[in-house]
Amino acid sequence: MRGAAGGVGTAAVQLAHAMGGHVTALARERHAGALRALGADEVLDYGATAAERTGPFGVVLDTVGSELSRYRRRLARDGRMATIALSASSLAAIAASSVHGARRIRALSADPGTAVLRDLADRVASGVVRPVVDSVYPLADIASAHRAFERGGVVGKQVVAVAGERPNPL
Template identity: 75%
Template sequence: MKAAQITSYGASDVLRVLEVDRPVPGPGEVLVSVGASSVNGHDVIVRAGELKFVSGRRFPIGVGLDFAGTVVETGAGAEGFTAGERVWGTVHPRQRHLTGGAAEYVVVPVDRLAPAPASLSPVDAASLVVAGATALIALRDSVHLTSGERVLVRGAAGGVGTAAVQLAHALGCHVTALARDRHAQTLAGLGADEVLDYGSTTSDRIGPFDVIVDTVGSELHCYRGRLTKGGRMVTVGLSAAALAAIAASSVYGARRIRTFSANPDTAVLRELAGHVTSGALRPVVNSVFPLADIAAAHRAFERGGVVGKHVVAVTAGS
């Protein structure tokens, strides 16, 4: 089978689509024929070598954190799934996979898999797996968002941002989106009550907010200062500077800057599918690349400046 793999750490040209053995599901595992996988920040920083203390120096390394596809085969004890069933899921971010989601087939444990929403194509489904689950966990578990609160989504045009805008709107919150001005119409259509141009809007001129969801990872202390007395802030844009700001904010107790590792299990993926079925969440796909052009998909991700997700179509017609 064909699989996209990292052959060394570096720029996008270290990605290769190679012929490898098709994986075989072990006990408690499921073999999935992949229709599509999306490009996520985790994929890019692993490829660049920023997580080499986890991913190691043994190559090749599989790429693609998420996937949507069809069950082919189940291992012993892998209950709850049948051949031909449409599913979506993730590979474990800390497990070294010879093949990740950007491959024709992937093997995953049953607890990282769930039925995909019937209304979505594999491309649309793949665009929501990591981005949607990250937004859901941030709002539900990290900041405990409740109806009627004022929410700022910083970096609202990205995958996590567009999902967070929709989910906060569905909960009945007043949503302010901070993004490029040219994305204002799209974000308003997703549920943003107000869209501010990040290029001309400084943190000291906005707020206060009950909740801030940050996907950028810079100037965190400035935005934390725009919280209400009982406000909460979470960031998913991690860097050395962001980690330092998170640590320094611990003195503020409940108003500290929070973060987490999005590692969705079956329960989260099922809840995410429910939001799609209810109409609260819909995919926002910016561009679709064939598996052979995954390096171009990574370059597009790194350029930024777009609304929605970059998706890699593994199976023709996905």
Template identity: 75%
Template sequence: MRAAQITSFGAPDVLRITETERPSPGAGEVLVSVEASSINGHDTIIRSGGVKMVSGRTFPIGTGLDFAGVVVTTGPDVESYRAGDRVWGMVHPRKRHTVAGAAEYVVVPVGRISPAPAGVSAIEATSLVVTGSTALIALRDRVRLAEGERVLVRGAAGGVGTAAVQLAQAMGGHVTALARDRHAADLHDLGADKVLDYGTTAAEKTGPFDVILDTVGSELHRYRSRLAKGGRMVTVGLSAAALAAIAASSIHGSRRIRTFSANPDSAALDELADHVTAGALRPVVHRVYPLADIVTAHEAFERGGVLGKHVLAVSC
């Protein structure tokens, strides 16, 4: 089978499409024929060598955090799925994988998949797995968004941002999206009540907000100052500067900056699918690439500046 793998740490050109043996599911696992995967920040960090404690230093390393596809066969004791079931899910973000989501087949535990939402293609579904679950967990669990609260989504045009705008609106928030001005009409269409151009709007000119969801990871202290009394802030855009700001916020003042790594289980994916089925969350796909063009897809992801997700068509 074909699989995208990292052959050394570095720029996107260290990625290769290789021929490798198709894996077999063990107890509590399923084998999925992957139709689509997508590019996420986790993939580029692993590829660049940014988290060697997770990835290890032995090559090749599999890439592709998420996937959507069809169950081919199940391991012993699996009764909840059968061959032919359409599923979506993600590999464990904190474990090393020789083969991951960007491959023709992947083996995963049943606790890491869920029935794919009806009415969307595999391309569309996989664009929502990581982004949607990250936004859902951030808003529902980390900041506990309440109806009527004022929400700022920073980096609103990205994958997590477009999902967060929609989910915050569905939860009853009053949503302000901060993004490039050229994306304003699309973000209003996704549910943003107000869109600010990040190129011309200083942090000090925004807010106050009850909740800030940041996907950028810079200038966190400036945006933290725009929180109302009792306000909460969460960031998924980690950097050295972001980690310093998070640490400082836990010492000075009550408005602490939170962070986390999304690691959804089947229940979270089920809830995400409910939002999709209800029409509260829809996919935003910028461009689809064949698996063979994964280097180009990584390059495009790192350039940024687009609306939505870069998705890999694997076998669909």
């Protein structure tokens, strides 16, 4: 799991663990304890671990979007890689993986069906998957939230509280 300490990554670590997967998280070393607490079996420091020294993996979930071809080579023979971060280079890597070999990269769809959403809701309600909130900032201090995000020092999501706002019912 590349980008394991982010908002999507922390949810994916928990889901993979709950589904019986052996979870290897790639993130900053300082996030290792939090990721292990969420269910990661191994945590590799992305700053100190070359892609070539990892794997093989049956599945790689990528939330970063760079170096996809490099991590694709770390897949087991019929492994699969999914990314949620699309760029011109990631699209080229996805296209190349469709043509060359069994190790495939795909973009992850953001259109889950009702059954998938119901399953996720049940896992959240039962506490198997929990939202990870790093910090909450008032709207007036949104610049601090942005600076913290740029430093890369967060685990999970940052929340910006908007006082007095009420959700618009559909």
